[in-house]
Amino acid sequence: MDVRVNLHLEGTGSCSNNPLMCPVGNIGIVLKQRCQKVNRSPSNGQQFILRDYTRSVNRFPVIQIPANALTSPMYLFRELVTLNLDHMLCVFLHQHLAQGAFYLSSGGLTGFHLSADVEVVEIEVVEDEIERSERKEASRFVVEMLSRKQRRVLDLDFNKLVKAGDNCAVCLEELIAKEEIKGQTTEKRTQLITMPCHHIFHASCISRWLEEQNSCPMCRRQIQYEDLVG
The missing domain is CATH 3.30.40.10 (Zinc/RING finger domain, C3HC4 (zinc finger))
Known part of the structure; x- marks a missing residue:
């Protein structure tokens, strides 16, 4: 399985009321699952793609990141788990998204929207x-x-x-x-x-x-x- 994540900062704003209760930002996740069937020659290891298709595209509900969640590294992970994603994919996404959210909020940006385009490619290798x-x-x-x-x-x-x-x-x-x-x-x-x-x-x-x-x-x-x- 090959996982690719592209992060995009779509906009920033400010929160004027109670900064501890307002979200410092939110995260939107779009998950595309692709399948590849690859032919590989046992003699020389050369391979080429026989078939490549998109199996599904899922757009998940936006995850809000409150200010007090920045001191709780597991907050985002728990939110990812509720999306019923594969455990290893949750761990992988948490590493990327937590770093991005912390970097933006620590720089003084609030109200940002972090968009994560996630592509999971399942590769099936068949012998010639x-x-x-x-x-x-x-x-x-x-x-x-x-x-x-x-x-x-x-x-x-x-x-x-x-x-x-x-x-x-x-x-x-x-x-x-x-x-x-x-x-x-x-x-x-x-x-x-x-x-x-x-x-x-x-x-x-x-x-x-x-x-x-x-x-x-x-x-x-x-x-x-x-x-x-x-």
């Missing part, structure tokens, strides 16, 4: 769909090549390579799945993939992992072309 699709296809290719290359090794030495209690580092579930049939627990063999570094994972898990990273989740060794064809 084409690049995501390409990474997904690349991940499937890598897993298929590793599967072909290591399938014979797993078939011959499965009991040596995979032991009961060994977990997949991606999903943290056991590599050897178990199922109960008629009161008896049996092992259910799922497709496993041995990485070039000899760490073993569920094929579906490592496929999702490789869509984001070209390395082993455990040792971070990157996959090379020779690992697939050598």
Whole structure:
């Protein structure tokens, strides 16, 4: 969320009766809420705006600042809370508006009107769909090549390579799945993939992992072309 505040002094006057009871000024707030949908490329970080629109514009009742409120820093904050604004936005506005009001009143200006144009921009970042699709296809290719290359090794030495209690580092579930049939627990063999570094994972898990990273989740060794064809 991006918040922008522009303050405008629209006029000054004087209060002639009881200065402690008359307002030294008032504050008007106009809140514009905008939404931006931004496309960002994961490879180079470049981004551009896909959509930018104004969701709502709210003009709130004027907040009067009495002279005796200048000694109470929380007066303005309490008034902002009554507008049902987001808490963090109240804190942000209070910092800007309190400083402006105090500066004007301490300079001897009374009867001023401080206008605050507030713009809140909610930013939604979406990943480039084409690049995501390409990474997904690349991940499937890598897993298929590793599967072909290591399938014979797993078939011959499965009991040596995979032991009961060994977990997949991606999903943290056991590599050897178990199922109960008629009161008896049996092992259910799922497709496993041995990485070039000899760490073993569920094929579906490592496929999702490789869509984001070209390395082993455990040792971070990157996959090379020779690992697939050598």
